[in-house]
Amino acid sequence: MSHIVVLGAGLGGVMAYEMKEKMSSSDKLTVVNLGSVYSFVPSNPRVAAGWLNPEVGRNIVSISVTSTWTIELQMLPHA
Structure with missing residues (x-):
């Protein structure tokens, strides 16, 4: 293991997600x-120019894994 x-x-x-x-x-x-x-962050100019939707971000807490391996997400408190 x-x-x-x-x-x-x-x-x-x-x-790491892609290597599952x-x-x-x-x-x-x-x-x-x-x-x-x-x-x-390098996509910010594309968002500003209207080429990308700013809503394309993904909440990493909500990533669900359906296979048998384990993903555990630990959030650090903001300083």
Whole structure:
């Protein structure tokens, strides 16, 4: 059993979510993040220009996993 800890749900958190197919059912994935929403900051100019919808953010707390592996999200309090 492996326990993978990802600090920050940014690109590393997205990568961790995408690698779920490579994890065994006994592996554990913990994502530690400051907030509950991941925003890809380099896309902000596209939102400002009207090319992207600002509502495309995803609440990372609501990610549900239907396979047998475990994802655990720990929220850090704001300073």
